[in-house]
Amino acid sequence: MAAVVGRLTGRPGVCIATSGPGASNLTTGLATATTEGDPVLAIVGIVPRAQSHRHTHQSLSIPNLLSSVCKSVLNVDVEDQVSEIVLRSIRTASQFPQGATCFAIPMDVAQSTTKVPAFDTKAFSAPKYGIAPASSLEAANKLVKEAKFPVLFLGMRAGSPEVVRSVRGFLKRCPLPVVETFQAAGAISKDLVHLFAGRVGLFRNQPGDKLLATADVIVCVGFDAYEYDANVWNSNSSDATLIHIDYHEADYGVHYSPEVELLGSIESNLDLLSPSDKIYSRPEVTAVCLALREELSAWKATAKSQSQPGGLVHPLHFIALLQESLSEDTLVTVDIGTVYIWMMRFFYAYQPRRLLSSNGQQTLGVGLPWAIGASLIQDPPCSQKVVSLSGDGGFMFSSQELSTAVLQKCNITHFIWNDGHYNMVEFQEVMKYGRSSGIALGGVDFAKFAEAFGAKGFRVEKAEELEEVMAEALAYNGVSIVDIKIDYSHNLELAQDIIPEDYR
């Protein structure tokens, strides 16, 4: 929840926990925030300093433990440090690459007082970076201008409203074909969608992958390989020249060795980039874009008929209906699992940070808590509908938070794509080993589950029920769970037709 607050506001979401398991239970959440660039501040307790080297209840070296998953973990060694440590922790979390920080207060320090006052509010703002050297900007402009087929590739740090504004401005000045990672979802507005070849990520078989494989120059904006390994999307790395635009230097490697780095404010550097206005109008570029756009939209025509009457709901059927049912500005959070592959490929988003997924650690269970966190920072809190989705396996990782959602009076509709299995593991096991193992779940009635928590439960067992139930659930003002029996018989297709290394 703290992570989604950070992702949506750009400022650290704060969480607090007691010593021992209180602190260690934060591990996965903090790891996810740090990997995926969400500013978070965790405040945890530890045993009194006099006990620091002895066995005692809940003794655990929190700084050692959490420093593997945080940008910094500071122990308050004496009370007069606390003001400085709060400031540093917030600044560090806020600075790009944003992530989690933590400070730990020994019980005896917590009971003492400090004579050092808190810092002024303005000290808490993140350090501000400016623009790249003129020579680098020039070099980047020149590379794009002279390219035959330059492409814009938007990554996780291109998904913030600030950067999206500059991305759109750039594309208006210089229309380039564009592709995005899952966490950049929403960067391309409707009026620019003719340039857009879709999202890329798990399995290199998407239209966007073909676009990248076609490019001779790729302008990477806020890209982080946590989302998508460069040795996958750029396997034939000698072919394309990369330009790296980010708050900080590239994670340089064999398949990601940019020719030019534009470091500093992504927005400011993008605003200064203006290589040419003619690229999209080149016939060969237009042709590729049109073909990819067609490939991208083709599924919609038959989406609803993928489900058979009396049969289970096909994922594309669901997605087409959901897309029609929601306004552009409804926030949708998607948990990990097969549901995330379908949704992040096919669900459209035209506004920044309206379609969220965990694409670095791929952490199961984020769907519902993120929907709660997003509800709580609405103004007024919980005033608008938030939609979340998960598989049945992923839902169980944090299902008890339904209690929080109800207690906080959220307005959330959570859809469960229920196949009674850990399907994303299952189909990859089948792909690798020809059989699956250890993936059976099932037997849980999620509609009844919802009611046990005082939420509203819905159930879709046949495809033809979907439209009406979805409408009813979305209209319900409060917390509701929709348990949908999903048709996962086509999932192996998600990993088919991997693009060969020598594509271009």
Next chain:
Amino acid sequence: MAAVVGRLTGRPGVCIATSGPGASNLTTGLATATTEGDPVLAIVGIVPRAQSHRHTHQSLSIPNLLSSVCKSVLNVDVEDQVSEIVLRSIRTASQFPQGATCFAIPMDVAQSTTKVPAFDTKAFSAPKYGIAPASSLEAANKLVKEAKFPVLFLGMRAGSPEVVRSVRGFLKRCPLPVVETFQAAGAISKDLVHLFAGRVGLFRNQPGDKLLATADVIVCVGFDAYEYDANVWNSNSSDATLIHIDYHEADYGVHYSPEVELLGSIESNLDLLSPSDKIYSRPEVTAVCLALREELSAWKATAKSQSQPGGLVHPLHFIALLQESLSEDTLVTVDIGTVYIWMMRFFYAYQPRRLLSSNGQQTLGVGLPWAIGASLIQDPPCSQKVVSLSGDGGFMFSSQELSTAVLQKCNITHFIWNDGHYNMVEFQEVMKYGRSSGIALGGVDFAKFAEAFGAKGFRVEKAEELEEVMAEALAYNGVSIVDIKIDYSHNLELAQDIIPEDYR
């Protein structure tokens, strides 16, 4: 689950997880196992070695992360190490102090093969330690013999069947007053119960605490301060002489500085200890024991009448009924929360490892998973009733495991003491600050919750319903949840009458 397998069998329970959040989700479980002395082996995946320093999906430094909560974390650096690493990990977990170990397999190593065969089964047994030097044994015998009021204090490593056998033998040879920590529950058999002054732990106000404060020599057997700080139970440390009997050296400190250490096999050293057979027959010792026994049993007379007709169930009412309903050899697991203070003080156990609690990390949520783990190692699996208890808050920490219990066809009755709050935090907040904060829960119907999972749900809303519902639930062959509205109005009493430092 793996930890309870370790605790019950003395051999490592094994768990396995994928990379990233798969591994990090093990953190709290492994920390609990290591602190509380349960042998566990965790096997986790990590990214391919070629990606080890790059950003990639689910990259996380597992060895750095988990080494804070494990006895050892070994990375398989090359395939030919794997046989050795499996052996070392199991030996290290098995060796006292037992705890969790882990090894991590990079994805590319997992796909290769090794020419080094697995070790023989017998190599996997833990190193065997023998007896202390004769001079130390003599010194210990002399100290006890010459003591005016020697007391036996049993800690977590005195709770295994092997040590319990020797403890009982020793007490038959040399009847001493005896006290135990929560994890030593069950060490004293019915025929020795006249020597027994009960359990000590959270809050120094128990009969057993008075016994320790009276003693001039305390024989500490398998004691670990993770359970109970020596600066609490031995605050006036200059008064008592300590003898430390354990597999390994004392965690020496200001309040725990034993005069003699008997290191090696606890069982063997205890078997060689025989200071005198007269101690309990000293009138001043007998008198104290009788008085403490009386204090210990007094509650039973009025237990059932603590609940008012039409009112909520009083904890002592529940405990008295549960005690009558179960045979001595039924395993009972108790989750953390106020329920654990009541149960670990008042529920009797006469066999080793039949009453289990988490008394080192005090980890919420262990109740149900431990009941499942214990069921799975029954012979045949899930053949006998296991009882688990938790508060409503603690239950939610692992409530989704109900699905596992049902899928595995366990025979578990789980009682929830439901007050709609994190009560153990609440009453301590009130004690410290005069008010509580952030502890409200509630609104969950656990009987309906059970049914959502295909388990049987029961509900006790008035005290007079308890007896019948408890009987029905225990008779139910399968998984059942009993949601009991509990009367927590007396909980501040649990922390009253703390023994003053100058007690003796």
Next chain:
Amino acid sequence: MAAVVGRLTGRPGVCIATSGPGASNLTTGLATATTEGDPVLAIVGIVPRAQSHRHTHQSLSIPNLLSSVCKSVLNVDVEDQVSEIVLRSIRTASQFPQGATCFAIPMDVAQSTTKVPAFDTKAFSAPKYGIAPASSLEAANKLVKEAKFPVLFLGMRAGSPEVVRSVRGFLKRCPLPVVETFQAAGAISKDLVHLFAGRVGLFRNQPGDKLLATADVIVCVGFDAYEYDANVWNSNSSDATLIHIDYHEADYGVHYSPEVELLGSIESNLDLLSPSDKIYSRPEVTAVCLALREELSAWKATAKSQSQPGGLVHPLHFIALLQESLSEDTLVTVDIGTVYIWMMRFFYAYQPRRLLSSNGQQTLGVGLPWAIGASLIQDPPCSQKVVSLSGDGGFMFSSQELSTAVLQKCNITHFIWNDGHYNMVEFQEVMKYGRSSGIALGGVDFAKFAEAFGAKGFRVEKAEELEEVMAEALAYNGVSIVDIKIDYSHNLELAQDIIPEDYR
């Protein structure tokens, strides 16, 4: 030696060591480089991967050990990483704040081959940062313009030739009073010296300290508190407004909380700063500068007469003579000890990186090795005189490197200020405790020592011998040691007249 190569060239000096003590012997050198901002790459061996978890000759966890003293330590886990790891290590060392990086090669990996080629030379350049946001630049200009008494404060990252060029340009556009830390020595050219209030560092009693205490706005350029704690020079921190100009964000604290940060290229940001050309001409500013200049130069008049005929050499006598004897572009390295306080306060330098000291870790023994390293990168190698100084205690920390100096045919004159004690520890012990302890050395004849190594030995026992011996030693083409009996009877004065907190 590698560190001074890094400090002088701005590119990583490289050192290599075998496993075990080979690697661990690098610890202090790498710590010094990382703290003091010198780019260094260390390449070390470790045991074969198959032995990584076993006891074996020279097993030592190098990554764990050296990661405390390096910016990064990468283990080559598989051979195909090596090209990437070399690149990353060099880029990381080169990036500001520059420092040491390390990679470790297991013996079996060292014996294998990789199919991944080395990166292009151009990939090895450090990431390039540009200028701060316009709003920050404006704010900085405004603060200085509106200040009553703004001061420029140059720190360790203001000592490179690139930054010095911009500092001088700035001072010509906008003459401000200026002060520098020890590692910024040489930033102020002769034509700007009227603005210069000298260096500050150990003991807050210098003219420069008075200047800082007088300022209402302090422009900190490349300042790092490793050199001089802000809670010392800015103890009354509410009085002055700070502007932070550096490659990266401030190490924010109670006494160092800048109002504005200008991040990115120090040089580019300085080039854009142009608040006013009138500051120095304000009468109150001029008056202070003149007074401080006078205070700074006063010692010279009597320097040579500080030594008594027949007596020992007084430090100021030595410094005055040395200054006269050397051209502006002779490199002088100064080891830690009392000699460093005297030299860094009184020895003038007008070119960047011509007067070097270790002012972060204050590492004893750097004098001679730095002189060797500096000689080796001359073109042609060892073609020009390098001068180094140390105390007798500090000299002994690395005295064996004299062999290297001779074998490499360096042209070095090394002066030893010999008082037979660890004097810098001694006089501070006297200040704190009224007596000294454990500081006696002595009995070494350093002229004979030099000859044992095939170097030339000189000896100065009386003040009147100094001039001639110094001339002879500096004229000697090769390696020479000058053993000077120094007069340390006045050293307590170095710590006198500490500026009070409420100075302004």
Next chain:
Amino acid sequence: MAAVVGRLTGRPGVCIATSGPGASNLTTGLATATTEGDPVLAIVGIVPRAQSHRHTHQSLSIPNLLSSVCKSVLNVDVEDQVSEIVLRSIRTASQFPQGATCFAIPMDVAQSTTKVPAFDTKAFSAPKYGIAPASSLEAANKLVKEAKFPVLFLGMRAGSPEVVRSVRGFLKRCPLPVVETFQAAGAISKDLVHLFAGRVGLFRNQPGDKLLATADVIVCVGFDAYEYDANVWNSNSSDATLIHIDYHEADYGVHYSPEVELLGSIESNLDLLSPSDKIYSRPEVTAVCLALREELSAWKATAKSQSQPGGLVHPLHFIALLQESLSEDTLVTVDIGTVYIWMMRFFYAYQPRRLLSSNGQQTLGVGLPWAIGASLIQDPPCSQKVVSLSGDGGFMFSSQELSTAVLQKCNITHFIWNDGHYNMVEFQEVMKYGRSSGIALGGVDFAKFAEAFGAKGFRVEKAEELEEVMAEALAYNGVSIVDIKIDYSHNLELAQDIIPEDYR
């Protein structure tokens, strides 16, 4: 120096250092002590707690740094811990496997006072372990009794006087052929020497290696693979059954998987071992022993004639003369380098801890400092001659300590085998690559060097001078250095005739 105090007394040698480089300079020494089993306590300073997270002079995370080379590093977090931390650090260092511990005192804590008094002296003794289980002792006796060719193998923890006493007692009860590692030198007394097949270590080509390869049961006493990899001496590991006798469990591996472990007090377990008194009298055993004894002693006949008149001193010539010149109880320390291979193979020792080498980390430079440390703990200090040896390269690693030796008035004769090269690296480079690189030294006159320090210098340039100079140097009461031009033309022979894997 602290390490040799630990090695000789069995109790921690203590060293102390200031913050920053003071502490980091201890790294190699502590690593060596921990690896080689020498108890040491290091006390170091760190920056004040309020500065712990800021940049400041000499800030360095000492606990992180030194924990890689120490058994424990404890930070004094509050003043009242200091008594406990001193106790724990000494107990931990003293406990087997002995090694280095450290505690760090922040400057502000050092200036405060504690109300917790120091512990009683007796608390500081190491935990005492007793004997193995009877069943293990029986199993061990049975294995040896039934063996055809059992062998006793003494490792580093069999070199203490306590264990040596038991080893000799055992061999008298049960005469077995015996072999030792370098650090066990001196375990076998003259009256047992007929059982002794010499030392094994670097290069598997020694008589002792043949003995091990012949054995069907090997009784390993205090063996640690830090000295000699089991995959070298036991490469054909399926052939021999191992018995492990040590204070603690085996470092189990593919080539070291003992059938029986006898854990606890090595001495006590050895005292209880008595399998048979007939083993050595078996003809096949006697025959092998006699042959190996002959092989071992053969060199002596021609040792002195290995040097040619007018030529350099041959190592065996030197060793034969030195052996004749010293009494059995003179302490000899041997630095690392080729000198260590020659000495540890050929120099006899009949008393425990009289011939010392660094055989775990193989740390260059230990020779002279160990001789100083050993001198200082003599009673009275520096009252007896100590002999140390090194190569010219190794000597330079700590040559400045000559000043300490002189100041402390030691009585040390230090022999330098001078060939002007890092010969041990050189000849192994030639063996591996056919050429050498980076190993040239030379040009230092060590006799003159000695005199620069006020020590006595000697020089041997021709073989025929050796006898007289050695006598004179050993007779000199004070510190002397003997610079010997050594004949290293035969060193490749040291690595010849490696025993094949299928030897038996």
